Amino acid sequence: MSEPNKNNKKEAMFSPKNQKLLSNPLGKDNPITVQVLGICSVLAITVQLRTSLVMAISVVAVMGLANVIISILRKTIPPRIRIIVQLTVIASLVILVDQLLKAYVYDVSRQLSVFVGLIITNCIIMGRLEAFALNNKPWPSFLDGVGNAAGYGSVLLMVGFFRELLGSGTLMGYQVIPNFLYDLGYENNGFMILPPMALITVGIIIWVHRYRDRNLVDIS
């Protein structure tokens, strides 16, 4: 990154401003814990870490690409049908992802079932297209998309981690709670497997997040 910039007129690829696009959604602009968007899918697919991970990767791919495509097209898109264009782009990408999952990771695609299709309705994606990609160049848009998807994915992984660990005693399908603890009377918390516990876990993550970043507390 310390390479001399070949084209001086252009902004550096990872200028501080661009870095912020990537890092802000992970922290103070997190789509889930701060903007409270995309909660529905968090409840549905975080029973296991594996599905959370695949979902996170899928959303990163869809969001990064959708932002780039809309950004490239931004000057040609007729404003009157821009929402339709955005939806078409997102829907096509999601179908592509779904087809790829079915072809290469069939088990995971079965577990995610309808939720891959529901990426289309993830309001974070359309929100970023509308708020960012329509007015910015492809590269910053790409960073913004990936950043927001990663912010979403990071919460997904956290919730998935705790739900699988406490609910099933496994991580990525491998048992991690040693057998002697079960012998001592430890039991998996079946409640963690149910959707309401995802909501409570997200709530705790939001709480911790705000405790550590006091600037967020006064958002009204």
Added chain:
Amino acid sequence: MTNRYVFLYASAMVVVVALLLSGASTLLRPLQERNMRIEKMQNILAAINMPASRAEAEELFDRYITTAKIVNHLGEELPGDAFEVELQDEIRKDMAERQLPVYIANIDGETFYIVPLRGTGLWGPIWGYVGLESDMVTIAGANFDHASETPGLGAEIADRAFEEQFRGKRIFDEAGNFRPVRVVKGRAPAGDLYAVDGITGGTITSNGVTNMLRDGLEAYKKYFEKIKTS
């Protein structure tokens, strides 16, 4: 921007997207179909209590499933590849025209007959496989799956614990009359060979399983009787 531009833009977009998606679908279809075949093999093997991972499903299927054939409702053999028969199309046809697949497994000298079933749950289709022992009366195992039953309620039919209950249950009574095992509401009476526990909160799906077993197995009745007497 004129209306003309908007229309042209939208039309061009649709054409590009259509080309892209149909291209992807054509390219990936062989892989997806292979995955579905493997899943079908896993389900058939699961019906005789032979859980197979995706990696070993094809090998185990080839080793244990010795015959796959199509019969009609009179128990007569029909030509064709049983594995390619789509039961969802068959159950819409008249009984006389149905092609009914049967898989015959041989595990260490013991013969099992596996038949596919398809029915309706609460929200959508349910399906499964039932494995019969060579007396054609006792169920060796069952495997169910569903498209969209409620998780935690109706979806429990795909749970191993639910499927395990069918082991040892019967589909013909002592006199040889057709009497398929039923999923009853609440607990099945202890020792009842013709009933299994229903799913609390999943009554309609449970009834769907009962109906699927009754209608599905009935089509094979003549075939089963033929084997029993031969």
